[in-house]
Amino acid sequence: MKNEILILGIIKNGEKTLEREIINLRHSFSSFKKVLFFIVESDSNDNTPKILKKLKTLDKNFNFSSLGDLSNTIPGRLERITFCRNLCLEEMKSSGKYDKCHYVAVADLDGVNNLLTKNSVDSCWMGGKNWDMCSANQEGPYYDISALRHQRWCPNDCWQDYSKLLNNGLSEEESLSKAVLSKMITIPESKGFIEVLSSFGGLAIYKRKYLQSSSYGYLDESKNEVCEHVILHKKMAVNGARLYINPKLINGGFNEHSKQILLRYKIWRKIKSFLKTILINIR
Numbered sequence: 001m002k003n004e005i006l007i008l009g010i011i012k013n014g015e016k017t018l019e020r021e022i023i024n025l026r027h028s029f030s031s032f033k034k035v036l037f038f039i040v041e042s043d044s045n046d047n048t049p050k051i052l053k054k055l056k057t058l059d060k061n062f063n064f065s066s067l068g069d070l071s072n073t074i075p076g077r078l079e080r081i082t083f084c085r086n087l088c089l090e091e092m093k094s095s096g097k098y099d100k101c102h103y104v105a106v107a108d109l110d111g112v113n114n115l116l117t118k119n120s121v122d123s124c125w126m127g128g129k130n131w132d133m134c135s136a137n138q139e140g141p142y143y144d145i146s147a148l149r150h151q152r153w154c155p156n157d158c159w160q161d162y163s164k165l166l167n168n169g170l171s172e173e174e175s176l177s178k179a180v181l182s183k184m185i186t187i188p189e190s191k192g193f194i195e196v197l198s199s200f201g202g203l204a205i206y207k208r209k210y211l212q213s214s215s216y217g218y219l220d221e222s223k224n225e226v227c228e229h230v231i232l233h234k235k236m237a238v239n240g241a242r243l244y245i246n247p248k249l250i251n252g253g254f255n256e257h258s259k260q261i262l263l264r265y266k267i268w269r270k271i272k273s274f275l276k277t278i279l280i281n282i283r
Contacts (some may be wrong), residue, residue, distance in 0.1 A: 004034040006101040006208075008088040009109045010081065011039055015047040017111040022055055022062070025107055028116045036061040036098060038091050039109070040084040042070040065091070078218040082228045085216040093212060105205045112202035115139060116251040123248035124205060129193045132210050132241035133233065136203040136251040141184035143258035147229040149197035154183050157226050181261045187247045194245040198233035203251045210241045 007025055011018060022037065029035045037055075041048055041064060052064045065087065074080040085106075092098050107113055116136075124134045148154040158180045165175035187194070217231030233243055254262075 003032060003102045004036060004098075004100045005029055005032040005103045005105060005205075006036045006038065006092060006098045007105045007107055008085075008092065009037070009039050009107045010084040010088065011041045011044070011048060011052075011109045013044045013046045013048060014041075014109050015044075015051055018048060018051050018109055019055065021107070021109045021111065021113055024113065024116055025105075026059075028113075028118050028121045029105065030118055031122055032103075034061060034100075036101060037063065038088060038095075038098075039064040040067065040087050041065070042067040042080065042084060063091075063097075076218075078225050078228065082216045082218040082231075085228055085232075089211060089215060092208070102208050103205060104208045104211055105203065106200075108202040111252075112255050113251045115253060116203065120248060120250050121205075124246050127193055127246065127248070129244060129246075130242070131193065131244045131246075132207045133236065133243040134193075134205045134246045134249065135196075135199040135244070136201040136249045137187050137189070137245055137247045138201065138255075138258065139250050139253040140186060141254070141258040141261055142187055142201065142245075143184055143255055144199065144201040145180050145183045146227040147198055147200035148183070149199075149230060149233070150194075151197070153185075157220070157224070157230075158183065160224060160226075176260075184258055184261050187245070189248050189250065191247045194247065196243050196245055197237065198227075198230045198243065199245050200227075200229045201245070201251065203249070204229075207241075210236045210239060213239060 007029065026035050037059075039052060041052055049066050052066065055062045056064060067084070070080055070083070074083055092101075092104060124131070145154060145158045162175050162179035165179055166172065170178070214232055214235040216228040218225055218228050220226045220231070233241075237243065
């Protein structure tokens, strides 16, 4: 961990979380000799670009690219996210500034890493596991089911499963519960590293060499949209990469995704579904 590390991220409308996230990430990875950042911003209508300029002024190791209103040329959300993530990888590959970075972290900057600590990051090198990608866990339910692939836990795309259940006559609530929410399990910190086919959870640390020959995508073999991390990790696995969730790499707690499993959110979804049915009948 005496090497340098590059932290990559993408951001839109992040004025409420961005500066705090960067400060915490810098501290959490402080066991590295140097922490460098490259952030890609697009489509913000708040003060995110100004905050990025401020951060660059304060830290010579902080760099970013603002793309403006990218949605005009790339209207699809997943395609736009994939484009921005690949731009991060291109910067890593082409800029000589990062040649000494043998590790690369990819971090979400919307507040999901608010509980990340130096100890949780350092734990990735203390488990005796020879990993090529090490991703985060949460204090509470593991939320990132879209990016998850595991032979038993989540072998398929959860949203494709959701659509199939809907088409087979299950209600929206039943389909969501079976395909997505039931997979949001709590992983104890005491558990050993969990080998996966794909995972993210708002933070993943990579051996750089596996990112050099890989890229993000958003379409699977059947041209269905899937999480961009799934495509990246599939390409890495072809090159022999071993991918894990580190249960001790706690980066956050309940968030907007995992809160869906709480009773009050289930009740609210049922109320909305009931009101929707009434409106359809009235029309």
